[in-house]
Amino acid sequence: MLRGYHALVEPAAIGLAVEVLGLHQSHQGRRCVLRRLRQGGRGNAEVVQRSGRMGSRLPAAHAHHRYEAGHRRRSLPTWSEPVRSYAPWRGPAGQFTYSLGMVTSVDLARHLGLSQATVSRALRGHPSVTEKTRQRVVEAAQALGYRPDLAARMLVTRRAKALGIVVADFRSPLYPPAIAAMQERSAARGYRMALIRDPEETQDVDAVDVLNETIVDGLIFMSATDDSPTVARVAARETPMVLLSRGVSGLRADMVMSDDRAGGELVADHLVGLGHRRIALVSVRRTVSNGRDREDGMRDALRARGLDLPEECVRRGSISHASGMEMARSLLAMEPRPTAVFCSTDSFAFAVLDAASQLGIRVPEELSVVGFDDSEPARWSMINLTTVHQPFTEMAAKAVDVLIDRLDDRADSKVSQTVFPVRLVERGTTAAPA
Structure with a gap:
């Protein structure tokens, strides 16, 4: 690599540029690409012009590398949101920015001097990683703009790491704080959350596809009824589910409810x-x-x-x-x-x-x-x-824990029923009859 060029570059991106420019796939060809990117000007324009058709093939996030006027120095790479163009742009003080590839866990590992396995475990919050190391990895990931490749993760684990929350009506004043509690608990345990309007309520046939296990790993129903065809369809697929504040007669499913x-x-x-x-x-x-x-x-x-x-x-x-x-x-x-x-x-x-x-x-x-x-x-x-x-926000958070425990094989094989106590709150709308 050229002296003074301290980029974290995806090898696949460089190889693709070599191919598009018609250079020989060798160490010398790759050095030529890096030299043109370093020098800027006409050579860089040629890289961009001739590789414009690569937009859909190159990674979607882009490494920024700075060269300040008068001297070179190594600076921490940063990443921007995906853009359609791969052209370099001149920033303040004569700095150039080059968009080459997305940050991977391998890049994070190289940057931190750790193994890729340690970085992956730290990002998942695995207990084998110390808190100090985990914090170091998280801070570096935020600084470099690291985003997990969800599609690749799904191919390897066959898991979407996402929960579906099915509701019948978004207008209930009880739902907003409960949904916020579920989102917070899901994120804390490494899962994303998708809010789904019950297809039975919307009469939207396409909405049923959202309940597919390739989109979400499990479902929490806040809208289940004894005669719900949506619940029956999900149960027939044996998709893990939790019923929140509702039960369904004859259905074997984990339930979280109040008394x-x-x-x-x-x-x-x-x-x-x-x-x-x-x-x-x-x-x-x-x-x-x-x-x-x-x-x-x-x-x-x-x-x-x-x-x-x-x-x-x-x-x-x-x-x-x-x-x-x-x-x-x-x-x-x-x-x-x-x-x-x-x-x-x-x-x-x-x-x-x-x-x-x-x-x-x-x-x-x-x-x-x-x-x-x-x-x-x-x-x-x-x-x-x-x-x-009824402690509905606590019930909602508990429903998330029950579902994730089931997905992670931490739950007992028998279905569970968690019942929260209730209490009467006397205020100003009741009194002795006249």
């Missing part, structure tokens, strides 16, 4: 304890397991106190504000009107509060309302909703 039945019992005890006897329910279809369990828990607690939940006081529908408003208006138009409403989600509770406000019904003086979730809006002073708290 929904206990939550329903807490609500019934609270309302009956305040003196309510005519209690209504706004919930989802019975095929949604968490709503079903919350309803059943409430019914059991009412029966234990000699009370019942009449069907005329039950409304079920889809989780949307419009659906909640429609169900609430129907209940509040009854004679006699219920004195309290248990909503199986906070979203339904917000709709009931909205409908009551429009109808001039005072909360909690004339109507008590209880939700389930303890989402962030429930804590706002203008809403101040009495609700059942």
Whole structure:
């Protein structure tokens, strides 16, 4: 290599340039390419002009090498985002930048004086690598702009190192913090995350392809129902999955959920304890397991106190504000009107509060309302909703751990069911009936 030229260069890129320029594939030919790149000017223009057709064949990220006016000195290479052109450009103070190849783990190893295996283990967070070495590798990777070759990794490991998170509706106030927690936990364990709208909800046939195991290694369902064809299709492929806050009858899969039945019992005890006897329910279809369990828990607690939940006081529908408003208006138009409403989600509770406000019904003086979730809006002073708290962000992070443990063969062969406790949070939407 020419004296003073201290580049980290992909050999394949140099060889391709030698071929395009019609030079002999030898040490001398390669030296000629490096000399032209070093000198710049007409020779460099020829390299770029005659290798312009190589755009799709050369690596996509590019090493920058600096030669300052008046003298040469070695400087730490840096890398830019991929560009279509491979022409050199003149930077400040007469510096030239040459775009030759992407940084690999081999380049990192050479730069740090470590073995390629050590660098790879450090980037994966392998316990055999000391924290000092790992930090050194990570800092060098960031400085040099190293990006892992995901396609190559998939060919070797047959793993995408990606998790798919399947949701039915992005509008739930419960989802944003939970998704953020899942993304943070996934990244900490070396996985990427793909957020997927349930194809059953979108009616998008093409969306089903996203659930393919060549795109993601496993799936976390936040939208599973007993009659979900999407879940059944994934189960038939034996793709690893975790059901979050939902269960599916007859399906063998890892589950992470809250104690929904206990939550329903807490609500019934609270309302009956305040003196309510005519209690209504706004919930989802019975095929949604968490709503079903919350309803059943409430019914059991009412029966234990000699009370019942009449069907005329039950409304079920889809989780949307419009659906909640429609169900609430129907209940509040009854004679006699219920004195309290248990909503199986906070979203339904917000709709009931909205409908009551429009109808001039005072909360909690004339109507008590209880939700389930303890989402962030429930804590706002203008809403101040009495609700059942479930630690949903912790549940979401746990679901990621369960799935990755399953993918990495760290889990027991038997499926697991993790249940988180719940608690009632009394705020300003419940009181004794007038």
